[in-house]
Amino acid sequence: MGKGFDIVDMDSVDIKLAKLIGYKKVYTRNEIRVTEDQEYEGRCIFLGREPGTLGKALRRNNVDGIIIFDNELIRQTVEECRDNEKTLFIDISSLVVPEQKQRLRNIHRARFLIRFALRNRTKIALVSLAKDETGMLSSMQMLAFARFLGINDKNSEKIFYNEGMMH
Amino acid sequence: MSSSEINVEVEEKGLLAEIMRYIGELSYSEANPRIAAQYSQRLFVIKTNRGYENSIILALSFIKEIRGRKIGFFSLKSSGTIKSLLVYSKKITV
Numbered sequence: 397m398g399k400g401f402d403i404v405d406m407d408s409v410d411i412k413l414a415k416l417i418g419y420k421k422v423y424t425r426n427e428i429r430v431t432e433d434q435e436y437e438g439r440c441i442f443l444g445r446e447p448g449t450l451g452k453a454l455r456r457n458n459v460d461g462i463i464i465f466d467n468e469l470i471r472q473t474v475e476e477c478r479d480n481e482k483t484l485f486i487d488i489s490s491l492v493v494p495e496q497k498q499r500l501r502n503i504h505r506a507r508f509l510i511r512f513a514l515r516n517r518t519k520i521a522l523v524s525l526a527k528d529e530t531g532m533l534s535s536m537q538m539l540a541f542a543r544f545l546g547i548n549d550k551n552s553e554k555i556f557y558n559e560g561m562m563h
Numbered sequence: 564m565s566s567s568e569i570n571v572e573v574e575e576k577g578l579l580a581e582i583m584r585y586i587g588e589l590s591y592s593e594a595n596p597r598i599a600a601q602y603s604q605r606l607f608v609i610k611t612n613r614g615y616e617n618s619i620i621l622a623l624s625f626i627k628e629i630r631g632r633k634i635g636f637f638s639l640k641s642s643g644t645i646k647s648l649l650v651y652s653k654k655i656t657v
Contacts, residue, residue, distance in 0.1 A: 416564075416655060417637050492625050528568045530635030534626050537638050540620040 399535045400556020403428050403441070403523040405489075409532075415476070418535030419556075428460060430525060439524075447473050452481045461485050467505040469512055478518040483557065486510065486534060487516050488541060489525045495535055512550065521557035564657055566635040568604040577629040585622040587616075592634055594618060602652040608645060616641050 402414075403423045414422040429440045434449060442453035445465035450473045453459050461483030464470055467490065477484045486509070490502045513520050522542060526532040533541070535556065542552035571578065583591040590605050594615035594657050595654040611619050623636040639655070 412656075416639065416657070418639075492627065494627065495585070503575060530627050530633055532566075532635065534637040536641070537620055537624045540617050540638075541624060543617065544621055 399553075400534070400558050401487075402535075402538075403430075403557060404526045404532060405430060406526065406528065413529070413532075417532065422532075430463065436467045451476050454482050461519075463487050464509065466490070467502055467509050469505070470507045471512065474509070474513050474516055474518050477513075478516055481519070483519045483521050484509075484513050485557070486520060486522050486545070488522055488538070489527065489531055491541075492531070503545070510545050510547060514547070520555065521558055524556045564637045564639055565607075566637070569607075569634060570604075571598045571601050571607045573633070573656045574629055578626070581629060582619065582622045585625045589616055590615070600645045601651075602649070603657050606652055606655075606657045608648050609647070610616075625639050 399418055399420070401421050401423060402419050405425050407422055407424055407426060409422045427439065429436065429438060429444050432443050433439045437458060439458055439460060441461050441463055442450065442459050443448045443463045443465060444453065446469065447470050448460050450464065450470070453462060454476050459482065462473070462477060463485045464473060467486065474484060486506055491499065493502070493507060494500050508522060510535065522538055524531060524533050538556065539552050542555045543549070547555060574587065579596060594611045596609055596611045596619050598599055599608040599610035608618060620641070622640045623638055626636055628634065640648060640651050
């Protein structure tokens with residue numbers, strides 16, 4: 397049985413592949429959408445960079461959590477995320493981009509953001525948000541990524557997106 | 564496991580060069596990764612020195628292209644013996 401859930405930015409995912417790479421289920425964009433649209437009414441993860449819009453999104457029921465654009469550390473938003481019991485998602489696809497300079501900057505920022513979120517007891521989850529099959533990662537790779545981003549062994553088991561469960 | 568079919572005998576150099584790109588020459592020489600077996604067109608085993616398995620797993624996550632061909636890799640299992648991986652490979656269908 398898989399360990400948790402992953403979310404991808406694709407229309408469909410082979411269920412066999414999802415099980416094989418170690419997930420209970422992989423959500424597609426038809427189920428959970430990553431959006432910048434503040435009016436979107438379906439189940440979604442809100443992507444934004446402004447503390448104001450992120451704060452508003454966190455108070456909406458259809459928003460599962462947020463992704464901060466470029467993994468920038470916005471302390472106020474991370475704290476609001478904790479207070480509203482929403483998840484702070486870390487987009488792994490932005491950490492494996494081909495361009496080295498951008499990749500290193502994103503990794504550094506993600507580390508910083510995760511460290512702050514963990515210290516503030518904010519629920520975090522790593523998601524691949526892959527645009528195609530090559531961008532997906534197995535649960536084992538996700539765990540390796542968690543350790544690489546500075547999450548200790550005790551917490552790294554909890555980095556998968558778990559529906560309805562507190563981390 | 565790769566996202567599409569790969570002949571690791573042909574692509575071995577390219578794959579190992581990509582791993583070296585991500586883990587660096589020093590770590591690469593210490594890890595000494597090599598292809599140990601290929602069980603199907605998508606399933607194969609990478610052998611590495613003890614203690615470097617996480618670096619290899621992570622490096623495989625970054626590789627999205629080999630010699631201009633788009634490809635991704637999934638790490639399915641790590642083990643101390645190749646025999647147990649062979650047993651595992653028979654249980655799964657890839």
